[in-house]
Each structure stands twice: as structure tokens, then as C-alpha cells.
Amino acid sequence: MTEAVALPPLAASSRTLPAATYDAILLAGFGGPEGQEDVIPYLRNVTRGRGIPDERLEEVAHHYRHFGGISPINDQNRDLKAALEAEIADRGLDLPVYWGNRFWAPYFADALKELHADGHRKVLVLVTTAFSSYSGCRAYREDLATALEETGLAGELELDKVRQYFDHPGFVNPNIDAVRAGLRTLAAQGDGAAPHVMFATHSIPTAAADVSGPREARPDGTEVPTGGADEWFAGGGWYVEQQRAVAALIMDAVADEFPTAEWSLVFQSRSGAPEVPWLEPDVNDAIEALPASVTGLVISPVGFVSDHMEVAWDLDNEALETCAERGLAAVRVPTVGIDPAFVAGLIDLVEERHVTPGGTPRDRVALTGLGPWQDVCPTDCCLGRAPKPTVASEG
Numbered sequence: 001m002t003e004a005v006a007l008p009p010l011a012a013s014s015r016t017l018p019a020a021t022y023d024a025i026l027l028a029g030f031g032g033p034e035g036q037e038d039v040i041p042y043l044r045n046v047t048r049g050r051g052i053p054d055e056r057l058e059e060v061a062h063h064y065r066h067f068g069g070i071s072p073i074n075d076q077n078r079d080l081k082a083a084l085e086a087e088i089a090d091r092g093l094d095l096p097v098y099w100g101n102r103f104w105a106p107y108f109a110d111a112l113k114e115l116h117a118d119g120h121r122k123v124l125v126l127v128t129t130a131f132s133s134y135s136g137c138r139a140y141r142e143d144l145a146t147a148l149e150e151t152g153l154a155g156e157l158e159l160d161k162v163r164q165y166f167d168h169p170g171f172v173n174p175n176i177d178a179v180r181a182g183l184r185t186l187a188a189q190g191d192g193a194a195p196h197v198m199f200a201t202h203s204i205p206t207a208a209a210d211v212s213g214p215r216e217a218r219p220d221g222t223e224v225p226t227g228g229a230d231e232w233f234a235g236g237g238w239y240v241e242q243q244r245a246v247a248a249l250i251m252d253a254v255a256d257e258f259p260t261a262e263w264s265l266v267f268q269s270r271s272g273a274p275e276v277p278w279l280e281p282d283v284n285d286a287i288e289a290l291p292a293s294v295t296g297l298v299i300s301p302v303g304f305v306s307d308h309m310e311v312a313w314d315l316d317n318e319a320l321e322t323c324a325e326r327g328l329a330a331v332r333v334p335t336v337g338i339d340p341a342f343v344a345g346l347i348d349l350v351e352e353r354h355v356t357p358g359g360t361p362r363d364r365v366a367l368t369g370l371g372p373w374q375d376v377c378p379t380d381c382c383l384g385r386a387p388k389p390t391v392a393s394e395g
């Protein structure tokens with residue numbers, strides 16, 4: 001059982017941009033294959049230069065092949081784009097939404113060309129990740145900078161990014177609702193006497209976790225968390241800290257109805273060479289290690305914003321199978337997806353940054369002491385490899 005963390009906010013004021021009038025929104029996604037023939041080219045795109053062993057690629061290709069070579073993620077982003085457009089129209093805002101991905105068509109470069117051809121110059125980017133890490137923030141910023149260079153649009157298009165939103169109510173509240181519903185399901189089927197909630201997130205190398213987020217000490221002089229003093233964690237940094245804080249918030253919110261529920265943060269979808277340490281415990285190992293007194297398990301994929309392949313395969317297939325083998329009742333609850341509160345929250349985040357001339361920006365809200373998170377990142381934020389140009393950073 002992990003305690004809630006109460007930390008002072010980051011010294012973010014210098015990393016808060018003044019509100020401005022934007023021309024358009026860019027929804028920046030991961031991308032996924034849309035047919036059997038896309039699977040290998042897609043995996044090559046994702047793993048370029050990363051030293052992922054071929055056996056791992058074969059294994060992951062099999063996950064996609066099992067679903068006809070189609071990841072659900074692109075349709076989920078098409079649906080999110082449509083939901084954002086509807087919310088923007090409801091609020092009377094004049095902000096068209098474009099969509100581009102890191103690893104599959106439409107690529108960032110396609111979206112930037114389209115934005116530019118349509119006459120847009122100042123664009124606010126919404127990333128489909130709530131937390132801070134190389135893979136979840138910096139890599140998007142690097143790939144956007146690369147796409148600006150590739151298309152010759154550097155200096156023509158200005159790209160700012162909405163802050164990471166892990167502790168925004170639009171992200172947290174649908175997760176609270178989902179965990180509460182999962183616990184109710186266990187209770188209703190008679191498995192609710194001693195429930196456990198696992199918050200599942202993508203494992204990353206511990207070295208990447210340790211350098212996630214800004215490097216400097218907190219305003220009170222305490223060190224940025226690194227390393228695993230806690231029995232549940234083999235790594236640290238802001239990536240783990242943010243997810244732990246959100247998990248604690250969710251459990252606090254459901255404590256009125258489920259005061260005895262225990263929880264843990266677990267990791268999934270590890271790749272890379274076996275000798276390189278990644279965040280642990282793996283969700284399956286954590287399920288095996290649960291005390292026999294646990295009567296039912298809720299799995300919340302809090303590290304993701306849609307029920308894409310990592311959720312469908314690694315949780316619904318593998319983790320739920322591990323539970324079945326143990327005879328443990330388990331419910332995998334949904335990610336935020338296109339929950340209306342999430343969609344409205346994303347547009348609230350847009351309205352912190354976007355104003356019509358003479359207008360007032362929306363107040364910045366955050367439910368943990370870690371936020372509101374920074375609008376621009378320091379140059380070495382989440383930097384664990386050779387630096388590349390980025391957008392949305394200081395200097």
C-alpha cells in the first residue's frame with residue numbers, strides 16, 4: 001500500500017506561456033497499423049534506432065496480426081478528433097482540429113503541410129498522453145521539430161503544446177468513475193470483500209524514468225525523486241511520481257464507498273534487451289504476488305488515454321488470463337477514451353492558452369500538488385539520449 005504524495009508545485013511560472021490567439025489545434029497521436037501489410041513497416045517506424053530485438057518485434061507483430069493487423073488506436077483518435085470538434089463548436093470557438101501521428105499516416109509532416117496550406121500559422125498541439133516521459137512528451141516534441149524541418153515549414157508554423165494533463169479533472173474524474181464502477185462490479189458479483197486496484201502504465205527503462213520531467217530540485221530544495229526506495233517501484237522520476245499521485249487521488253475519491261480497497265502501481269508492455277532494467281513489477285508478476293486474501297482485482301490502465309493495442313493485448317488478453325489461472329475475479333476498466341468529461345477537459349486546457357483578442361484565459365486547475373504542469377519544458381527535460389531539436393521548450 002502506497003501513501004498519497006503531497007509535493008510543492010514545480011517552479012513552473014517561467015515555463016507558463018501567456019495566453020494567445022491560436023489558429024488551429026493539432027491532435028498529436030502515436031499511430032497504428034490499419035491492415036496486415038502495415039504491421040512490419042509500422043513496427044520498423046516505432047523501433048527505428050532503438051535496438052529492440054527481432055524476437056520482440058515478432059511477438060508484437062503477432063498481437064497486431066491477431067486483430068487482423070489493425071490497431072484500434074487510429075479510429076479512437078478519429079473519434080476523439082470528432083468529439084473535440086463538437087465540443088469546440090458548442091463553445092463557439094473558431095479552432096479547426098487537425099490530426100497527425102508519430103508512427104503512421106497521417107504523419108506529423110502530412111498534418112503540418114495541411115495546416116500550412118489552409119493558411120494556419122500558430123498552432124496549439126494536444127498530445128494523447130497525460131504523463132511526462134521521453135516517450136510521452138519529449139519524443140512528440142522532437143518528432144514535431146523534425147517534421148517542421150522535413151517539410152521546410154520551420155519558421156513558418158509556430159507550434160505550442162498543451163501541458164501534460166495527468167492531474168487535470170478532465171483526466172482524473174473519468175478514471176475515478178471507471179474505478180468506482182469496477183469496484184461496484186466486483187461487489188455486485190460477491191468478490192468485493194477485499195478488493196485490490198492495480199493502476200497499469202507502460203514500463204520504460206529505469207534510466208528513462210529517472211530523467212523524466214525537469215531535473216532541478218523542487219522549490220523546497222528536496223531532490224527530484226529517483227530510484228526505488230518504495231517496495232512497489234524499481235525506478236523514479238516524475239513519470240512514476242505523477243502516476244502514483246493520480247492513483248492516490250483516485251483511491252481517495254472512492255474511499256467513501258470502498259474504504260478497505262488496497263492499490264498498487266504496476267507496469268506493462270516491457271520491451272528492449274533483457275539486461276536493461278525497466279520499471280517493475282510487471283502486471284502479471286504483480287498479480288501472481290497478490291496475497292491470497294485478495295478477493296477481486298480492478299485493473300485501471302491509467303497510463304493510457306484510449307483502449308488501444310497495449311490495453312487490448314497486454315491487459316485483456318494476458319493479464320486477465322493470469323487472473324483466470326489464479327481463479328481471481330478481475331475487471332479491466334476503460335481508459336478515458338472519448339468520455340465527455342475528458343473531451344471537455346481537453347478543451348478547458350485549450351482555453352487556458354487560447355483567447356480571442358482581448359479575452360481572458362481560463363483558470364489553470366490541477367488536482368495534485370505536482371501541477372499545473374509546465375507549458376514549455378526545460379531543454380534537458382526527459383533527455384536521456386543525444387539531444388535533438390524540439391518544439392515547446394525553453395530557449
Ligand SMILES: CC1=C(CCC(=O)O)c2cc3nc(cc4[nH]c(cc5[nH]c(cc1n2)c(C)c5CCC(=O)O)c(CCC(=O)O)c4C)C(CCC(=O)O)=C3C
Pocket residue numbers: 030031032033043046047050052056057060071072073128129133135136202203204205269270271272303304308309310
Ligand atoms: C511511455 C509509453 C507510452 C505511453 C505514452 C504514449 O501514449 O505515447 C507508449 C504508448 C504506446 N506504445 C505503443 C506501441 C508500441 N510501443 C513500443 C515500444 C515502446 N514504447 C515505449 C513507451 C511508451 N509507449 C518504450 C520505451 C518502447 C521501447 C522502444 C522505444 O524506446 O521507443 C512498440 C515497439 C514494440 C515493443 O517493443 O512493444 C510498439 C508497437 C502504442 C500503440 C498501441 C496501438 O497500436 O494500439 C502506444 C499508444
Ligand SMILES: [Fe+2]
Pocket residue numbers: 202
Ligand atoms: Fe509504446
